[in-house]
Amino acid sequence: ANNDMPTALDKEQIFGMAEKEMEYRVELFNKLTHTCFAKCVEKRYKESELNMGENSCIDRCVSKYWQVTNLIGQLLGSGRPPM
Amino acid sequence: ANNDMPTALDKEQIFGMAEKEMEYRVELFNKLTHTCFAKCVEKRYKESELNMGENSCIDRCVSKYWQVTNLIGQLLGSGRPPM
Amino acid sequence: ANNDMPTALDKEQIFGMAEKEMEYRVELFNKLTHTCFAKCVEKRYKESELNMGENSCIDRCVSKYWQVTNLIGQLLGSGRPPM
Amino acid sequence: MDKSMLGDLGSLPPEDQARMSKMIDQLQIRDSLRMYNALVERCFSDCVESFRRKTLDEQEETCVRRCAEKFLKHSLRVGLRFAELNQGAATPD
Amino acid sequence: MDKSMLGDLGSLPPEDQARMSKMIDQLQIRDSLRMYNALVERCFSDCVESFRRKTLDEQEETCVRRCAEKFLKHSLRVGLRFAELNQGAATPD
Amino acid sequence: MDKSMLGDLGSLPPEDQARMSKMIDQLQIRDSLRMYNALVERCFSDCVESFRRKTLDEQEETCVRRCAEKFLKHSLRVGLRFAELNQGAATPD
Known part of the structure; x- marks a missing residue:
């Protein structure tokens, strides 16, 4: 669908947008990581391994965070998936 | 007073400073927005409208935040308004 | 040891890395400052001077923060000191 | 945030206006x-407490929707108040 | 984070690929x-509470090590899950 | 933060020194x-709790002043200690 887009916008803008998009992904990943660590990992740090409960909490946390990202993306009416 | 400033500094520096200044304004606005949301908006989210109490709290919060920005700007001796 | 490094990497990359490195130092300093302020300075703000207890807490806080930075740097296996 | 808050470009020569305008566009994309x-981080943190299932339940979804809508309305209101204060404080160039 | 998460470069002309690749490298250095x-801020905040001495005691040091190791394992796991979701959501270009 | 903390420029050729120096200036402006x-966010959050009026009362204003002054003194002290540790850790180039 967007085969000939590059002729329409100039290249600097395309690279600028790609850069912002990647910064956004990195930030999404970092916020998700820190939020799920705070929600799932026991702060006493009695051991250096993640236990089973923490691991399954992390998986569900990532999944729910992803859903919230999509849900809010729809509300903002971007019309495209957040990634 | 500063009519002929552009000749003194080179253009790159002017654009660089304008960019920093704008980043600063965006960050001020974002911090203000997040701080006043945390101070004024009820976290239970029982409805999607802001109620009267929240609205007037927001207005006062913005006003006070602005005053704190000015007050600290004076203390820092910038000699210019923060915006 | 690294006398002739500048010929190997191109200059843009060196400046790019120097910039990231400096951003990292600034961020380290800022995080340290905010963390130690939160840990050591009394939030009642009864006076505008730091008292003796606060001052010695700050010195120890900086020292310990520094050690944590080094400790985690070793764990990450960077092989170089964090600064 | 509203573009007008970022500065008055009227007094610049055209090529500088264009450059400044591009810079503002870039900042706005990054900012949004x-x-x-x-917004996602805040509404997730406020609304999702339980991790016994991997999908949002109805209550969580409702909470997230309201949180996001409230935040957007809030943000709009702050923008208006902020612009007023800004205008009051602005000095003629 | 894993480079592949930042996008698919295969469809670009070589010189743009090189430029994009450099940009990604820069972002990754900054990100790490x-x-x-x-990580330092988090483990320091969680593990160091007392300021009666200027050096870490053994208990604090152990806590910091475990905190950092746990965080790294956590981060790795999040990366895997995130990549799966990303792939599921990806549309063919 | 103090410029000297950001690195030793003495060993570079003059045109690179100039470029590096400009970069440091830009970082310092952004940082300040x-x-x-x-600072505004912190002192506002710590000192302003009531929103029944739209102007700061005397107590809030005093609190903000002290908060800002304390923070600046704190920041200065941290800078000194940080520089000492930095020097101790510095390896000759």
């Missing part, structure tokens, strides 16, 4: 993506 | 330094 | 504006 990230 | 800073 | 924003 950051806002999106911050 | 930020991660390092954030 | 961020510090200003962070």
